[in-house]
Amino acid sequence: MRKLSALVxxxxxxxxxxxxxxxxxxxxxxxxxKIFHLYINDGEFELADGKKTYIVSYVAFNDRxxxxxxxxxxxxxxxxxxxxxxxxxxxxxxxLHHSGHHHLDPQSSFGSVTHTIHxxxxxxxxxxxxxxGVPNADIPDKLLxxxxxxxSFTYKFVPQFEGTFLYHCHVDTSTHAMLGxxxxxxxxxxxxxTIYGKHFDREYTLMFSEMDTEHNDxxxxxxxxxxxxxxxxxxxxxxxxxxxxxKNPLSTIADPNSLIKAKEGETVLLRMVxxxxxxxxxxxxxxxxxxxxxxxxxxxxxxYWKDTLPIVSGERYDVLVPIHGKKDAVCMGCGLGKGxxxxxDHNLRAETSAGKYPRGPLTVFAVE
Ligand SMILES: [Cu+2]
Numbered sequence: 001m002r003k004l005s006a007l008v009x010x011x012x013x014x015x016x017x018x019x020x021x022x023x024x025x026x027x028x029x030x031x032x033x034k035i036f037h038l039y040i041n042d043g044e045f046e047l048a049d050g051k052k053t054y055i056v057s058y059v060a061f062n063d064r065x066x067x068x069x070x071x072x073x074x075x076x077x078x079x080x081x082x083x084x085x086x087x088x089x090x091x092x093x094x095x096l097h098h099s100g101h102h103h104l105d106p107q108s109s110f111g112s113v114t115h116t117i118h119x120x121x122x123x124x125x126x127x128x129x130x131x132x133g134v135p136n137a138d139i140p141d142k143l144l145x146x147x148x149x150x151x152s153f154t155y156k157f158v159p160q161f162e163g164t165f166l167y168h169c170h171v172d173t174s175t176h177a178m179l180g181x182x183x184x185x186x187x188x189x190x191x192x193x194t195i196y197g198k199h200f201d202r203e204y205t206l207m208f209s210e211m212d213t214e215h216n217d218x219x220x221x222x223x224x225x226x227x228x229x230x231x232x233x234x235x236x237x238x239x240x241x242x243x244x245x246x247k248n249p250l251s252t253i254a255d256p257n258s259l260i261k262a263k264e265g266e267t268v269l270l271r272m273v274x275x276x277x278x279x280x281x282x283x284x285x286x287x288x289x290x291x292x293x294x295x296x297x298x299x300x301x302x303x304y305w306k307d308t309l310p311i312v313s314g315e316r317y318d319v320l321v322p323i324h325g326k327k328d329a330v331c332m333g334c335g336l337g338k339g340x341x342x343x344x345d346h347n348l349r350a351e352t353s354a355g356k357y358p359r360g361p362l363t364v365f366a367v368e
Contacts, residue, residue, distance in 0.1 A: 036065040048250035053213040054220035055180035079239030081183030109223030114146025118170035162189035163297035164271040196299035200269035235350035237361035276313035285343035290319035339367040
């Protein structure tokens with residue numbers, strides 16, 4: 001009798017264990033762990049007018065964000081840094097490897113600075129918030145001031161809300177972020193090709209930002225800059241400026257991530273993100289109104305329509321653009337031809353870069 005009841009207890013316990021592990025693996029399959037390895041790299045960056053300057057950014061070893069083998073060469077830095085894409089409920093690990101700066105002038109004091117990642121809008125606790133110098137029992141002393149050269153740190157979070165977010169370095173933020181240490185974080189909901197339950201056919205992420213090349217060059221040369229002297233001379237869309245030479249390979253419209261292609265009848269999602277110093281972007285698509293359906297990682301209770309959308313640093317707007325009756329229409333204000341119209345910053349300072357017009361965050365809608 002005692003043996004029988006022991007067997008029953010064993011069988012029940014085994015059944016419970018099996019069902020718990022099945023439930024756990026189902027949960028893991030629904031919400032897999034997603035690991036992203038980001039490295040630091042610096043180097044020379046060329047703009048469409050031929051200007052070259054120094055930048056620092058996060059880079060991924062490959063497009064799967066895998067860990068780089070020891071000694072592997074890292075890709076050159078770009079602006080913006082690679083987009084990180086996850087789903088609501090994913091267990092996200094982002095490993096920051098401070099792989100050092102390799103293209104500074106030997107005189108520059110910037111070589112030994114620490115870096116972090118701040119996931120802007122994710123509402124994380126201090127341990128994973130990327131703000132250095134705030135005492136926290138869980139942060140090793142050597143990482144309290146940020147991640148030093150040669151060290152790494154893993155940021156962990158589970159996104160609760162779908163939408164468009166931003167990540168950037170939070171050490172000496174004005175300098176580090178403006179050197180190029182920023183990228184987009186996209187959190188998808190359950191259904192593909194929807195945002196906040198609304199359908200879209202295509203999507204583009206448009207990162208608007210600023211650059212003062214004198215600042216960047218000073219960091220390269222000496223490692224320091226009087227930030228009160230900051231003067232933006234380049235206004236960027238996805239790290240590029242538009243130039244009047246329509247065949248320029250470095251221009252915004254030569255970039256498949258920035259030239260907005262669509263077919264008649266489609267709805268295009270634009271995720272607009274600003275990482276700026278002091279400029280308010282006022283994004284205006286000629287020939288279109290945009291329905292703002294969400295901002296800063298939350299859906300709007302009452303979506304609204306805009307043809308000029310002011311966006312300041314840190315803000316994100318998710319807008320839907322319905323493409324109707326544009327295929328054969330000629331944009332009166334831009335004279336580009338059928339199905340083509342421009343989108344630009346209506347805050348006119350940013351219609352220029354290095355003092356020249358039309359150079360800045362301007363791109364084109366191309367409807368087939
Ligand atoms: Cu940094």
